[in-house]
Every structure is written in C-alpha cells, then in structure tokens.
Amino acid sequence: MPLVSNKVVTIERHIIEQEEGSDGATGDFSALLRDLTLAFKIINREVTQAGLVDALGATGAQNVQGEIVQKLDAFANTVIYRAMDHGGHLCGMASEEDADILPIPDHYKRGKYVLLFDPLDGSSNIDVNVSIGTIFSILRRVTPENTPGTLEDFLQPGYKQIAAGYTIYGPSTMLVYTAGRGVYGFTYDPSVGEFLLSHDRIRIPAHGTIYSVNEGNYHKWDRRMQAYIDWAKSDIPEENKKAYSLRYIGSMVADVHRTLLYGGVFLYPADIKSHRGKLRLLYEANPMSFVVEQAGGRAGDGKGRVLEIIPELLHQRTPLIVGSPKNVEEVERFLNAD
Ligand code: AHM
Numbered sequence: 001m002p003l004v005s006n007k008v009v010t011i012e013r014h015i016i017e018q019e020e021g022s023d024g025a026t027g028d029f030s031a032l033l034r035d036l037t038l039a040f041k042i043i044n045r046e047v048t049q050a051g052l053v054d055a056l057g058a059t060g061a062q063n064v065q066g067e068i069v070q071k072l073d074a075f076a077n078t079v080i081y082r083a084m085d086h087g088g089h090l091c092g093m094a095s096e097e098d099a100d101i102l103p104i105p106d107h108y109k110r111g112k113y114v115l116l117f118d119p120l121d122g123s124s125n126i127d128v129n130v131s132i133g134t135i136f137s138i139l140r141r142v143t144p145e146n147t148p149g150t151l152e153d154f155l156q157p158g159y160k161q162i163a164a165g166y167t168i169y170g171p172s173t174m175l176v177y178t179a180g181r182g183v184y185g186f187t188y189d190p191s192v193g194e195f196l197l198s199h200d201r202i203r204i205p206a207h208g209t210i211y212s213v214n215e216g217n218y219h220k221w222d223r224r225m226q227a228y229i230d231w232a233k234s235d236i237p238e239e240n241k242k243a244y245s246l247r248y249i250g251s252m253v254a255d256v257h258r259t260l261l262y263g264g265v266f267l268y269p270a271d272i273k274s275h276r277g278k279l280r281l282l283y284e285a286n287p288m289s290f291v292v293e294q295a296g297g298r299a300g301d302g303k304g305r306v307l308e309i310i311p312e313l314l315h316q317r318t319p320l321i322v323g324s325p326k327n328v329e330e331v332e333r334f335l336n337a338d
C-alpha cells in the first residue's frame with residue numbers, strides 16, 4: 001500500500017480538497033466532517049486516559065475535572081451529539097445507544113443530512129485496554145428541508161450513504177473514511193492534535209488467508225456456515241490450499257480494519273439464537289460495508305449485497321460477511337450449496 005510521501009495533509013484539508021472536486025459542493029459537508037473529527041479527538045482523549053480514571057478519580061464518582069465519571073460508551077455518545085447538534089448540517093441523528101431518533105433542538109438550524117453512529121463499538125473490550133472504535137454513516141435527508149428529520153431519512157439502503165467511516169482507538173488512533181471516492185486513512189498525531197493522511201487510497205487485497213469470526217458460536221450455526229469454517233481451517237493439497245489463520249479481536253472496527261489492510265474475511269453470521277445475526281445494519285454493517293466496497297472489497301449477508309438491504313427498523317440486525325472479494329465469494333459458495 002502506498003504510504004504518502006512528502007506532503008503533510010490534515011484530514012480537514014483533505015476533505016476540503018475532495019469536496020472542491022465534486023459538483024454542487026457547498027462546503028456544508030466538509031464542515032460536518034470537521035465537527036465529527038473534533039468529537040473523535042475528544043473521545044480519543046478520554047479512551048486513552050481510561051485506565052487512569054480509577055487512579056485519578058479516587059472518590060469514584062468524580063474525575064479530576066470534577067465531572068461525574070461516565071461509562072465510556074455513554075460519554076462518547078454524548079460527545080458526538082453535542083459536537084453535532086448545533087452545526088446546522090444535520091436534521092437528526094441516530095445512535096446505537098438510543099432507542100429513538102435524536103432530534104436537533106428547535107433553536108438550532110436544521111441541515112440536509114442525517115448522522116448515524118455507534119459511539120463506542122466493541123463494548124466487551126472497553127475495560128481491558130483492547131482496541132475499540134467509533135463508526136459513522138451519513139445520509140442525505142429525503143424529507144423536506146428545514147423540517148425535523150423523520151425515520152424515513154434514516155431508513156435508507158446503504159448504497160445511498162454519502163460518507164461513512166470509523167475511528168479506531170488502538171496502539172495509535174486512526175480515522176478511515178470514504179465519501180464514495182476511495183478510502184483514506186489518517187493517523188492521529190497527539191502532539192499536534194491533528195489527524196494526518198497516512199494511508200492514501202486504501203485497497204483491500206483481492207484475497208487473504210485470515211478468517212475472523214467468533215468460533216464459539218460454531219454449534220449454533222447452519223451446517224453450511226460450519227462447512228465453510230471447516231474448509232477455511234483445512235490444508236487441502238489438491239486445491240493447493242493451506243489452512244487459514246484465525247484472528248478475532250471481538251471489536252468489529254479492529255477486526256474489519258485488519259481485514260481491510262491484510263485481506264481475508266470477517267464474519268458475523270446468523271445462528272439458531274440470533275436469526276438476523278448480531279450486528280446492526282445502520283450503525284455497523286452499512287458503514288463498514290461501504291468502506292470495504294470502496295476499497296475494492298465485498299460485503300454480503302449471505303443472500304445478497306448488504307448495501308442493498310432496505311431497512312425497516314432503526315436497530316435492525318443483519319448477518320455480515322465482509323472482506324476481500326475472493327474470500328467473500330468463497331463463503332458465499334458454501335452458503336449457496338445444497
Ligand atoms: P457492541 O456494539 O455491543 O460493542 O457489539 C458489537 C460487537 C462488535 O464490535 C463485534 O464484532 C461483536 O460485537 C463481537 O461479538 P461477540 O462477542 O458475540 O463475538
């Protein structure tokens with residue numbers, strides 16, 4: 001993958017340059033992404049301090065600033081809402097943490113986009129210092145301008161996304177996004193407080209040798225899914241195939257990020273307990289599928305393309321198979337077998 005050579009490009013500059021090249025650009029969209037970036041920086045600050053909360057906030061209930069210590073996912077949720085409610089770019093938001101649409105307060109201007117987000121994905125990893133992430137998706141509203149956003153604005157298929165991406169809080173913090181013209185990755189430099197372009201035009205390998213799935217669910221899967229996993233971890237000399245490696249972090253952002261860079265496949269299939277899988281279509285599957293497709297990958301639910309699913313519910317779940325095009329085809333071959 002080509003690393004950027006000599007130019008230092010902040011995410012802000014990059015977004016502006018991208019928007020300048022598109023028809024009918026008003027700067028509105030750049031400003032929206034800029035506001036979102038601020039929220040990610042604040043969340044990053046808190047996530048990287050997480051282990052210190054107990055040490056510093058000895059009384060338990062308050063941190064060093066005298067604020068009530070919130071759980072990190074609730075904190076991230078509040079930060080994104082507060083960073084985005086007054087910019088004038090959105091007519092509503094929806095979060096994995098909230099049952100209903102989050103309205104824009106009446107005293108703020110309403111804009112032409114809606115934002116959907118998972119404020120801190122990978123909840124089981126939050127307290128153990130393992131990579132977690134924020135996922136976002138932006139759609140253009142379909143209801144009349146200057147009115148409050150309604151469910152109709154949110155329940156749009158994933159191929160209508162204007163932009164999507166994620167921030168991964170790991171050994172370093174990275175923001176990866178697409179606005180429909182390729183995928184770009186920025187690494188956060190805390191010393192200057194900026195996300196700097198580090199991964200230009202990311203392309204996923206056509207095929208990889210890693211599969212990523214919670215194999216503890218094996219006995220709850222359909223036999224076709226079991227057959228794929230059995231095949232994936234087998235040496236098959238007549239096919240010239242070696243056993244794939246298994247990597248599973250349990251944070252979708254981290255597992256998909258690795259898949260994007262190294263190739264392979266990430267799966268969260270349906271099982272006998274969860275007939276529609278676990279992951280949420282609007283906050284998790286759609287944005288990650290958009291990113292991976294834009295990088296040359298593929299994303300399906302076992303029946304068709306994830307981005308073509310017509311959502312019926314805000315918190316709808318979907319099975320997900322996402323990654324290198326050839327790996328996803330391999331899975332689909334098994335799932336479509338008799
Ligand atoms: P969350 O939104 O509660 O964090 O759940 C989503 C996460 C994904 O990041 C991850 O891929 C998956 O749940 C892991 O689930 P499991 O623990 O069943 O393997």
Ligand code: MG
Nearest residue numbers: 096118121122
């Ligand atoms: Mg989640």
